[in-house]
Amino acid sequence: MKVTSWNVNSIRTRLTQVTDWLKTHPVDVLCLQETKVIDEDFPVQAFTDLGYNAYIYGQKSYNGVAMLSREPLREVQMGFGAVIDEHEVGDLDAQKRVISGVMGDVRIVNLYVPNGSSLTSDKFEYKLKWLALLKKYLTKQLALYPQLNVCGDFNIALESKDIHSDKNRDTQVMATPIERETLRDVLSIGLSDAYRKFTDEGGHYSWWDYRTNAFARNMGWRIDHHYLSEDLYEIVESCTIDVEPRRWERPSDHAPVTVEYVA
DNA sequence: ATGGCCTGTTACACAGGA
Numbered sequence A: 001m002k003v004t005s006w007n008v009n010s011i012r013t014r015l016t017q018v019t020d021w022l023k024t025h026p027v028d029v030l031c032l033q034e035t036k037v038i039d040e041d042f043p044v045q046a047f048t049d050l051g052y053n054a055y056i057y058g059q060k061s062y063n064g065v066a067m068l069s070r071e072p073l074r075e076v077q078m079g080f081g082a083v084i085d086e087h088e089v090g091d092l093d094a095q096k097r098v099i100s101g102v103m104g105d106v107r108i109v110n111l112y113v114p115n116g117s118s119l120t121s122d123k124f125e126y127k128l129k130w131l132a133l134l135k136k137y138l139t140k141q142l143a144l145y146p147q148l149n150v151c152g153d154f155n156i157a158l159e160s161k162d163i164h165s166d167k168n169r170d171t172q173v174m175a176t177p178i179e180r181e182t183l184r185d186v187l188s189i190g191l192s193d194a195y196r197k198f199t200d201e202g203g204h205y206s207w208w209d210y211r212t213n214a215f216a217r218n219m220g221w222r223i224d225h226h227y228l229s230e231d232l233y234e235i236v237e238s239c240t241i242d243v244e245p246r247r248w249e250r251p252s253d254h255a256p257v258t259v260e261y262v263a
Numbered sequence B: 001a002t003g004g005c006c007t008g009t010t011a012c013a014c015a016g017g018a
Helices: A011-024 A044-048 A122-144 A177-187 A194-198 A230-235
Strands: A002-007 A029-033 A053-057 A065-069 A074-078 A098-103 A106-112 A148-153 A191-193 A224-229 A238-241 A257-260
Touching (some): A002 A106, A002 A224, A011 A029, A011 A044, A029 A098, A029 A106, A029 A148, A044 A053, A065 A098, A065 A106, A122 A148, A122 A177, A148 A230, A177 A191, A191 A194, A194 A224, A194 A238, A224 A257
Parallel strands (some): A002 A029, A106 A148
Antiparallel strands (some): A053 A065, A074 A098, A098 A106, A148 A224, A191 A224
């Protein structure tokens, strides 16, 4: 089974690129982030034409996640609220960032973690609160599904080698010690980075700023991840970043990341 | 030190991204 995570930065702008990519990379489940469209306007037909089932959880202008699968997903859940009590969720489902479904015995969780904006921003507090609730959410999911694949745009680079430059990392959003500690605490429930099972070296990234010609200079960050429970980590066969779509005209600023396992 | 670029909005600048 192949599962891909891709922040497309607007599905309507990127539609042809995503369908073209799917035609040559027919994965079992494609997890999208930053679809930036309400559900009524999501281009479902383009995917059903390719034989994919579409599960969408979007909002106007910002955020939005979706899952496309060749076989129907089971037990599709939108938001933290599907698993966590309403009073505990509070406003953390107001932005559409969480969708999940089951394929075979694997629960796949597709996340768009808040960016956080800047250290002094309310959005940064929101990011940390969101990650704390994510830990509770994933703890429940893992108890129900020992085969858990948590993927998405995490907006955090865990290690220095996941960033092209180490400069100012302690004060830079996506690399601050508090963000890293908070994400490591989430992963401590029993999740491991699929990419690092196969690739130890740095210099491999999944996001490059549109500005300053960052992609051509490979000035990127590795912030899109597949985190796997022990049962899946043991059997995962590959985890790869496809940089090719980042070369295309009018690309997303993120590249798709794919894991493969037999489960 | 700052902004560089891109997307969506009911827009002709802004918010948000990262």
